[in-house]
Amino acid sequence: MVQYANRMDLLKGSEIRELLALTSKPDIISFAGGMPAPELFPCEGVKQACIKVMDEVGQVALQYTSTEGLPSLREKLVARMKAKNNIDTDIDHVLITSGSQQGLDFSARIFLNPGDVVLLESPSYLGAVNAFKACEPKFIEVPTDDDGMITEELEKILATTENVKMIYVIPDFQNPTGKTWSLERRHKFMDIINKYEIPVIEDNPYGELRFEGENMPSLKSLDTKELVVFLGTCSKILAPGLRIGWICASKENLVKYNFIKQGADLQSSTIDQLIADRFLDMYDLDEHVEKIKDVYRKRRDVMLKTMEETFPKEVKFTHPEGGLFTWCVLPEYMDAKVLAQQCLEKKVAYVPGGSFFPNGGKENHFRLNYSCMPEDKIKEGITRIAEVLKANLK
Amino acid sequence: MVQYANRMDLLKGSEIRELLALTSKPDIISFAGGMPAPELFPCEGVKQACIKVMDEVGQVALQYTSTEGLPSLREKLVARMKAKNNIDTDIDHVLITSGSQQGLDFSARIFLNPGDVVLLESPSYLGAVNAFKACEPKFIEVPTDDDGMITEELEKILATTENVKMIYVIPDFQNPTGKTWSLERRHKFMDIINKYEIPVIEDNPYGELRFEGENMPSLKSLDTKELVVFLGTCSKILAPGLRIGWICASKENLVKYNFIKQGADLQSSTIDQLIADRFLDMYDLDEHVEKIKDVYRKRRDVMLKTMEETFPKEVKFTHPEGGLFTWCVLPEYMDAKVLAQQCLEKKVAYVPGGSFFPNGGKENHFRLNYSCMPEDKIKEGITRIAEVLKANLK
Structure with missing residues (x-):
């Protein structure tokens, strides 16, 4: 048995x-x-990018690469986070993941012991909940309204709850509700976070898909204490079949993500990283x-x-x-x-x-x-x- | 802090x-x-396979796919395990992973609580040890000689040790020693395993790279109680930059691997799976x-x-x-x-x-x-x- x-x-x-x-x-x-x-x-663009990769750097594309991922792709993601999310960072703060789902799994493994508390929006992304469950946390759902997580409720919970080790949020076009946090709510949230100093996982798969209204600054861009871990992905703006996501975090946190990534799968697909990199060279993703x-x-x-x-x-x-x-x-x-x-x-x-x-x-x-x-x-x-x-x- | x-x-x-x-x-x-x-x-073959994939099934290649992986690729891996490892199985027992490193990480997460014991050859693959450490087990090193794990020593340990939850072995051209288990040792090992009914992770990245001597049957092919989880990979026979590994396990175990995979990264790269699949159609891997x-x-x-x-x-x-x-x-x-x-x-x-x-x-x-x-x-x-x-x- x-x-x-x-x-x-x-x-x-x-x-x-x-x-x-x-x-x-x-x-x-x-x-x-x-x-x-x-x-x-x-499809045609990806095909042309594949051909370019295999013609120019075929042996590199098929070989192992570093755990953190290709520097040239990380450079492009740094520039994109600056342009789209107002995040000032550099490639030493970025690790390529196999989709942003992997960033969720890693975050739980880095921050959560069994019985620890994770806070999240009520409701929240099912795939994150399932990933976190493998680390056996307690979930506390923070009430939300049309402006996002209700910060008064968040503060009440933080003031009265022990062992809160991580807060998971999707401030832009949330899955499942489609809601986006207001600017005021973002600032209030960061004030509370700075007070309690709890790591925040900001999941941002949909942020670039704004049809109307004004772009909101990411929480990461408002983060003065390096408490926010930002998860990005190419899945919704390029293609999910290429498993290209990324983590942007403090250097101290990124070292931990790197250790977990080494044990989890050594590295993300070299060829997928190169295809994404060359696609971004050859075409206008915007x-x-x-x-x-x-x-x-x-x-x-x-x-x-x-x-x-x-x-x-x-x-x-x-x-x-x-x-x-x-x-x-x-x-x-x-x-x-x-x-x-x-x-x-x-x-x-x-x-x-x-x-x-x-x-x-x-x-x-x-x-x-x-x-x-x-x-x-x-x-x-x-x-x-x-x-x-x-x-x-x- | x-x-x-x-x-x-x-x-x-x-x-x-x-x-x-x-x-x-x-x-x-x-x-x-x-x-x-x-x-x-x-490189040229992979390029041609890429072109074929993008021309014929580009939209499929760039979309999400199932957690267990593409059926056509799993069919080919089933045939390959039959031909090379004498394993009789079908695609319902196979899950595609992002390299076999991912199979190591998943195995630990499925079988090991903190403090549980994992047995392994002394010495053993460093990357496995690091992956297992994230589940906080105790390691017991089983002595080895030129014929592989010394089965008398294994039996002594099993007879006297509580909470042994997993045994990790590399019977063919082991990393780091290059040693291969003898046939007699394989049979003795399986006799002991059948008695104690402990899950065995058989890691087989190098099995196809035999330069001389006779092919040995895999432990999985000698497994009458579905205790062996077999880990395969394309990394050493095709290319590691395509992150294509696989797990072959009992249906009961495979369900667990599937749950962990869903939370860990949803699925392995669709395009990488299709490139490997088409490459195997177009070229003679042998x-x-x-x-x-x-x-x-x-x-x-x-x-x-x-x-x-x-x-x-x-x-x-x-x-x-x-x-x-x-x-x-x-x-x-x-x-x-x-x-x-x-x-x-x-x-x-x-x-x-x-x-x-x-x-x-x-x-x-x-x-x-x-x-x-x-x-x-x-x-x-x-x-x-x-x-x-x-x-x-x-």
Whole structure:
């Protein structure tokens, strides 16, 4: 009888991944995933970058490289963080990861002993919750409103809770709610953090996908005590199939991330790093991101407009200014899991919101993704969901 | 003052990685790394495979894929394990990892609580020891001889030790010693394992690089109770820059690996998996491996011959039948770390053996790699090391 480590008792497969398997059939209109639209991928550009890499530095591309990653790619990411997130840093503060998911896993392993407390927005990204669970922490959900994490609530929790070792936040176009923190909230948050000196993991996969409104400064750019670890990724602006994410942290923290990375997988794919590096040399990524935003903005507009026209007024939802998701709040007597089954019968899928609350107990929410379906299918799919919602009103 | 998790106290950078940074200068003759020879990489083939991938399935290559990895690549790995390792399995028992290093990290996380015992060969692969340390186990080193792990010693330890949760072994062309387990030893090992029912991690990065002698069956192929987890990799037979490794395990174990993989990095690089898959369609990997073996065999021969001619008789070393390494045992009064400094002054490098013993205390060993230097430099470098050895004889 093989025995597993205690941490394995806490881990189950992500409901999203299991649902995605069900919803990947072509006749299903799926708002369940969080994937970028594949028809927008710069396939020809990546192909040309591959050819250039293999022609010019083929032996380098196929060999081991350093744990922290290619200096030339890190230079480009430093410049991008300066331009997009107002972060002043250099390559000695940057480590390439295999997607930003790896940054979440590493953060938990660096900061969390079993029983330690991690604070996060309520609700928060399911994939982060699952990654953190492997380190057996306690989760405390900090209440949020339309401006982000409610800082008064955060301060109350910090003032009364021992062993808070990490705070995980997604201030821009949050997964799952699509909400963005206000400027005032960001400053208040950093004041509190500076007082309590707790490491903050700022996850920023969607920040560049702003359709309207003003760019907000990243928490990292407001960080005067090197408490914020910033996680970036190429997944939503270039391609997730190239597993290129990065961590920007204090030198002291980065050494720890490097040690964990060495044991975890030695390094991220050399060829993927070089392809991303050469792509950024050869093409204008900003121009590409503008194209993506144009398409996603229209899809969001169609989704929200159809929701406004068809959803019963008892159902509330967010109006994201960017990113990939909107978030629906049902009357408390409705169970989004039960409704999801009824939706699947109508060949339309979403993700029930329960698992985005690490401590559970909130089944009257669901998440909708608008990046991955064409406008006509969005209209059709939302209309079908509306029928299910209406049929379940009391 | 930021606090780190307890596990971080145990982790330091790998000495090899730090040494590699020192020895990467072009005027150093380095036997320190464990890298394949870059001039043998099939760069043109990989380029053609890239082009085919991007032309035919570009959108797939750049999108997310499943955690377990591409079915078509797993099919090919199943066929390869059948042909090379006599393992009968199917794709439901296979998960793609980001190099086999990731399989080591995951294994520790699945099987080890803090304070649990892991058994391993004395000496063993430094990168495995470092990965396991993040789970805070106790290491017990099992003595080895020229036939591999001494099974009587293993049985003694198992009979008298509580909480042994995992046994880590490299039966073919072990890193660092280059030793291969005899057939008899493999059978005896499995008899003991079947009695105690302890999970075994069989790491097999070098198995296909046999220069002479008879192929040995993998432990996994002798495993009647699904206790063995087999780790494979493309790093030494194709290219390490594509991070493609794999785990072959019981379905019950594979579910656990899948959960850990989801949290750790969601999936391995889609494009890397597709490049490997198409490369295996388009080219004869066996033919390529034969080419590698021809070159490495000659390099090994030159290294061993020069060592026989120049090393003082007080220094013993292994005669590997394959793989990348030979292992030198010095008289006990010599310290391989001290000698490494003297060698560096003569512009030649090896890895001191101390860190391959997780419990320390054995400084009179060093590891030599022969895959990465041309024959004339091997001759020159070994001759220089011999001078240092002679100068340090008592």
